[in-house]
Amino acid sequence: MSDENFPTVKDIRQRIDDMDTARKNGILYRNALRFIYLTASVVSEITGKRAPIGRDAYRTNIFGESAVLFKIKTAKRKGQTRSVAIPWDYDAWAEPLYNWFSIHEDSPPFSALTMRSFQREAGIVFKGFMWPIDEYQKAVKFNINDIVIIDERINGNGSTSYLIEFPSRERRWTDDPSAQTTTIVQERHWRPFTLQSLRQLRLWELLNVYNFSDDQIRSYTGLLGGLHDIRIPSTTSDDHSPSTQNNEKEIDILTASASYYFKNLLTRRSDQR
Incomplete structure (x- = not known):
């Protein structure tokens, strides 16, 4: 510019x-x-x-x-x-x-x-x-089609947890992979x-x-x-x-x-x- x-x-x-x-x-x-x-x-x-x-x-x-x-x-x-x-x-x-x-x-x-x-x-x-606009963080919602389920496990109470991966390569365990929110960095622009x-x-x-x-x-x-x-x-x-x-x-x-x-x-x- x-x-x-x-x-x-x-x-x-x-x-x-x-x-x-x-x-x-x-x-x-x-x-x-x-x-x-x-x-x-x-x-x-x-x-x-x-x-x-x-x-x-x-x-x-x-x-x-x-x-x-x-x-x-x-x-x-x-x-x-x-x-x-x-x-x-x-x-x-x-x-x-x-x-x-x-x-x-x-x-x-x-x-x-x-x-x-x-x-x-x-x-x-x-x-x-x-x-x-300075760099800032913002929350982004993802649905099941935007993430990859890497692994799953059975918890002590019988429920199932899933290891999911976002497009950013961030991974986390969750009980409900259908609707997830993560934080991304919006670079200065x-x-x-x-x-x-x-x-x-x-x-x-x-x-x-x-x-x-x-x-x-x-x-x-x-x-x-x-x-x-x-x-x-x-x-x-x-x-x-x-x-x-x-x-x-x-x-x-x-x-x-x-x-x-x-x-x-x-x-x-x-x-x-």
């Missing part, structure tokens, strides 16, 4: 900014992608019964700096509310997102979205970009860039550019397990990380101006208004 297929933060933000808003729901889709990225949300947190309303975004002043706070109902915590603050002066998307929420007042700003249409639109916007990748890229940025801790990621996402509940791909010597491909001067400016600010603002909980 060439470097051009592995997007940087700048690449992704540029693709979103360049969306054709003259298309049907073009502005809606662009703002939805911006919101998912900045708040590291999942689609179910911006649509359906947990969707925010326009009044869930408000201007505030924290540590002497202007910010916009978004109230979000965390999907994996039964809708428990968290707040994510975005620096008004340091992120170009803060103001247009706040304005989008403001015009909807008591209505959900993303109510016209459907999961299928949103995924399709994201596929168009991020076409050509790939995202790494690449997939097209998706809405899930968008969230992972944001969290990668917060970890590696803004030096967020596990506690801060936990507060930001609303997930109790923090990094344990989120699969963020690692980088290896063979890969270029999403952020280090950006202009180094740009990273220095972002880090110097916003790192401390982000780490204090974005970890505020919803009851700290």
Whole structure:
């Protein structure tokens, strides 16, 4: 895979900014992608019964700096509310997102979205970009036709056990060879860039550019397990990380101006208004 297929933060933000808003729901889709990225949300947190309303975004002043706070109902915590603050002066998307929420007042700003249409639109916007999936283990079910019975034995209670072999050459004894599950290793691979990748890229940025801790990621996402509940791909010597491909001067400016600010603002909980 060439470097051009592995997007940087700048690449992704540029693709979103360049969306054709003259298309049907073009502005809606662009703002939805911006919101998912900045708040590291999942689609179910911006649509359906947990969707925010326009009044869930408000201007505030924290540590002497202007910010916009978004109230979000965390999907994996039964809708428990968290707040994510975005620096008004340091992120170009803060103001247009706040304005989008403001015009909807008591209505959900993303109510016209459907999961299928949103995924399709994201596929168009991020076409050509790939995202790494780290090696992981998964359970696979096999039926009797997928395995080989190597041996059998009669147990002390009169029952029969069978020594079976899986396609991976793994062997085990079982009393019922008709339905077996084993664990296989899915090697590191690449997939097209998706809405899930968008969230992972944001969290990668917060970890590696803004030096967020596990506690801060936990507060930001609303997930109790923090990094344990989120699969963020690692980088290896063979890969270029999403952020280090950006202009180094740009990273220095972002880090110097916003790192401390982000780490204090974005970890505020919803009851700290």
